Structure formats: structure tokens, C-alpha cells
Amino acid sequence: MNFWHQIDEVTRLGGKRVLEIGKGSGIVSDRLRAMGYEVTTVDIDADLKPDVVASAEQLPFGDKAFDVVLAAEILEHIPFERVSGALSEIRRVATQSVITLPHAGSAMIGRLRIPWLCDIEMFIKIPFFWVRHHNKYGNEIGHFWELGKRGFARRRFRALLKEARFSIQKERIYADDFIRIFFVLQ
Numbered sequence: 001m002n003f004w005h006q007i008d009e010v011t012r013l014g015g016k017r018v019l020e021i022g023k024g025s026g027i028v029s030d031r032l033r034a035m036g037y038e039v040t041t042v043d044i045d046a047d048l049k050p051d052v053v054a055s056a057e058q059l060p061f062g063d064k065a066f067d068v069v070l071a072a073e074i075l076e077h078i079p080f081e082r083v084s085g086a087l088s089e090i091r092r093v094a095t096q097s098v099i100t101l102p103h104a105g106s107a108m109i110g111r112l113r114i115p116w117l118c119d120i121e122m123f124i125k126i127p128f129f130w131v132r133h134h135n136k137y138g139n140e141i142g143h144f145w146e147l148g149k150r151g152f153a154r155r156r157f158r159a160l161l162k163e164a165r166f167s168i169q170k171e172r173i174y175a176d177d178f179i180r181i182f183f184v185l186q
Contacts, residue, residue, distance in 0.1 A: 002100070002177050003027050006072050009098045009170075009184055011035070015067020019093060021059075022074035023050045040066070056086040059093050066094040073100050073180065076143045080152070087164035097166070097185040101157070104148035107178040121175060147181060154181070161185065 006028050010018060016038050020029045023041040026048075032039045042059065043050035054060050056074060069090045075083050090097050110122040145152050154171075161168060161183065170184035 002072075002180060003031070005174055005177055005182065006070060006098065006100065007031055007035075009182060010037075010068055010070055013068050013096045013098070013184070015096065017066045017068070019059075019061070019066040019069045021056050021069060021071040021090070023048045024072070028070065028072070057082060057089060059089045061093045063092055064095060067096065069094040069097040071097065071099045073102060075099065076101055076145055078144065080145045084160050084163055087160055087166070091164045091166060095186065097183075099183045099185065100180050101183075102143065102146045102179060103173060103181040104146045105178075107173075107175075109175050109178075 010028075010032065016036070018029075018032055018037050018039045020032075020039060020041045021043070023029065023043040026041070029039045029041050040052065040061075041050040042052045042054050042056075044053065044055050046053045052060060056071065056078065071086075071090060075086060078086055090099070108122075108124045112120040112122070114120070147154055147157055158168065158171075166185040168183060169186055170182065172182045172184075173180070174182070
């Protein structure tokens with residue numbers, strides 16, 4: 001579901017020039033191209049064959065070169081004290097952005113169906129605020145930090161977004177994809 005939500009959030013923003021930071025499998029960029037978007041991929045890993053090999057901390061593009069930046073689960077691969085630089089670069093190259101991050105925690109999902117009237121879905125996410133992110137140099141999947149763990153509350157990340165002059169248009173955890181959080185920014 002993660003890929004679908006990424007595509008949905010990008011297409012809702014309008015604009016046709018999309019920068020995807022962190023190419024990954026290429027599923028999202030391939031689908032957006034098939035939908036008529038002009039997509040440029042950038043990744044620090046040349047083996048993934050991005051259009052441009054570069055770091056999110058130094059994007060080799062002009063100011064406002066893109067309508068939308070999609071940075072899906074890449075910022076946690078940068079030490080937290082350097083994330084503000086990457087956010088400033090994202091803000092510099094586009095007017096709108098979709099950022100997703102892993103969000104540690106447990107979720108409870110419930111559904112109440114009232115026949116002939118309505119369905120009510122309930123979703124509660126409890127962050128792992130008592131769990132410390134053990135390896136500050138990156139764990140086995142290269143994460144230096146994760147939202148929801150001790151020391152990395154959402155309000156701390158929101159402060160970085162504000163510092164980079166972003167306005168949060170949407171902040172959401174989807175019930176069908178509760179291990180990550182989406183930020184839609186202007």
C-alpha cells in the first residue's frame with residue numbers, strides 16, 4: 001500500500017515535474033512516468049541506476065526546478081543532526097513535497113458497522129517512546145533514527161520542517177500502512 005499512497009499524494013498536488021529522492025525499486029517513478037509525469041530520480045547509490053547520482057544534502061538542481069519532491073523513507077538514513085540540510089535542499093528545489101518516514105509503534109485498528117447506517121473505523125497508534133534507537137551509526141537497515149522512538153518525537157521533526165520554512169498541509173499515518181508517516185508540505 002505504501003507505493004499507492006506515495007503515488008496518490010504526489011498526483012493530488014498537481015504539477016508534472018517530479019523529483020524522486022531515493023529511487024529504491026523504481027516502482028513509483030515508473031508508474032508516475034506511465035501517468036504522464038516528468039520524473040527525475042536521484043539516489044546516492046549508483047547501483048540503483050538513478051537519473052542523477054547525488055545526496056539529498058546537495059541536490060544538483062536549480063531553485064524550484066521541480067513541482068514536487070518525493071522523499072520516501074530516505075531521511076532516516078542521514079544522521080539526525082544533518083537532516084535539516086537535506087530538508088533545506090528539498091525546499092529549495094520544489095514548491096511542494098511529500099516526505100515519508102518510518103514511525104515506530106504499535107497500532108490498534110477497529111471497525112464498527114451499523115447496518116444500513118455507516119461504518120466507523122478507529123485507528124490508534126502508540127509510539128515506542130520508551131525504546132531507544134540503539135545504534136546511532138545506523139542499524140542493520142541503515143537507519144540512524146526513527147520517529148516514534150525515544151528522542152525522536154514527531155514534534156522534533158516538525159520543528160525541523162518549520163526551520164526549513166515548510167508549511168505542513170497534511171500529516172498522516174494510514175491505517176493500512178501504519179509503520180510509516182506521511183508529510184505533505186508546501
